[in-house]
Amino acid sequence: MLWTVAGILGGTAAIVAVLALISIGLSVAVKNPNDPYEANTDVSALGAEEDLNIHRYEIGDCIPFGPVWNGAKFEPSIPCDGDDAFYRLEDKVDLKGSGYHDTSEQEIVAAAEEACGAEYDRYVPGEAWRDSFLISGAETGEIETVLCLRALDKPDADGFTPIYPDAGDCIERDMDMWGYSVSCESEAAYAQVDRFIQLPEVIDRFDELLDDYTDSCEDAHFSLPVHGDDIEQVMCITEM
Numbered sequence: 127m128l129w130t131v132a133g134i135l136g137g138t139a140a141i142v143a144v145l146a147l148i149s150i151g152l153s154v155a156v157k158n159p160n161d162p163y164e165a166n167t168d169v170s171a172l173g174a175e176e177d178l179n180i181h182r183y184e185i186g187d188c189i190p191f192g193p194v195w196n197g198a199k200f201e202p203s204i205p206c207d208g209d210d211a212f213y214r215l216e217d218k219v220d221l222k223g224s225g226y227h228d229t230s231e232q233e234i235v236a237a238a239e240e241a242c243g244a245e246y247d248r249y250v251p252g253e254a255w256r257d258s259f260l261i262s263g264a265e266t267g268e269i270e271t272v273l274c275l276r277a278l279d280k281p282d283a284d285g286f287t288p289i290y291p292d293a294g295d296c297i298e299r300d301m302d303m304w305g306y307s308v309s310c311e312s313e314a315a316y317a318q319v320d321r322f323i324q325l326p327e328v329i330d331r332f333d334e335l336l337d338d339y340t341d342s343c344e345d346a347h348f349s350l351p352v353h354g355d356d357i358e359q360v361m362c363i364t365e366m
Contacts, residue, residue, distance in 0.1 A: 176200040180261065183273065187215045194257060194275070206278065212288070213257070217242065217274040226269040228262045233269070235353060241272035249350045249359065251322055252292035254279050255305065285312050291319045297363065304348065310366075317363040320344065328356040336360075 179200045183189070188205065191212035192198030204211055219241035226237035238247055238258040246256040255277035262269045277288035286306040291297050295307045299316035308314050320343070329336045331349050336357060340347045343362035352358045 179203075180273075183215055183218065185215055185218055188278070189213050189215070189275075194259075211278060213275040213277055215273060216256075216276045217272075219272045219274065220270070221272055222268070222270040224269070226260075227267045228260065228269055229267050231353075234260060237269045238272060242274035246274060248352055249290050249305075249361075251290055251319075251361075252295075253290055255288045255290065285309055285314065291361075293319050293321050295319050296366070315366060317346065317365045320362040320364055323360040323362065325358055325360070328352055328358050331355045331357050 176199055179202050183203055186206075187203035188208070188211040189200070189203055190198070190210045193200045194213060203215075206214060221237055221241060224237070224240075226233045228234060235247075237260055241260075242256070242258045245253075246258050248256075250256070257275045257277075259273040259275065260269045261271040261273065279287065279289060281287040286298065286303060286308055288305065289295075289307045290305060291307045296310040296312070296315035296318050297304065298306065298308050298314045300314075310318060323339050323342065325339060329339075331351065332355065336349060339360050340349065343360065345362070345364040347363065348361040349357045350359045350361055
């Protein structure tokens with residue numbers, strides 16, 4: 127899951143949250159986790175207090191789910207053992223002067239990968255979500271700082287854990303929860319993951335070549351994107 131955050135302390139700020147990609151000034155665009163392919167360009171203002179809070183985040187700090195996924199305000203960091211803690215800041219990387227800008231999808235992806243690593247913003251079976259936020263100047267669009275976030279390995283009140291399901295794990299009936307693992311003993315579990323098919327190269331999800339791989343799944347499947355419509359692996363599942 128790739129996200130960009132634009133904001134710079136002491137001046138006009140911009141924040142952009144992206145899965146496919148989005149870029150705007152003095153605003154926040156959020157990606158709903160319901161659809162891994164489609165970017166959401168709805169925006170809302172980023173206040174000066176939020177910009178200050180983001181600037182003050184340090185490695186090891188934790189923040190809630192809300193600011194990342196649904197446009198809630200960025201508050202000061204919270205205790206990692208608190209009920210609302212969802213993400214831990216794994217790294218905070220200075221990219222100012224590196225030449226990346228938030229107006230190009232290629233540059234956004236490249237900046238996130240350089241700062242956080244290739245394992246971020248993609249489906250890694252059995253691993254906690256790794257998401258990136260890219261901070262840029264609203265006037266220049268230059269990406270200056272990248273926040274590398276990792277979800278905490280703990281279930282919520284309904285038993286959903288932000289760990290990408292691996293072979294043998296179970297997923298919930300509601301496809302809005304496609305990225306969470308749930309206990310196979312739970313009433314919410316509707317399918318079990320059988321296996322993953324790694325594609326030799328990315329394939330557009332509308333390309334008929336993808337059928338050669340999805341058709342090998344015995345029951346049902348999910349096509350898992352790298353970014354946008356580019357599929358890099360297929361998850362085969364069996365309904366319970």
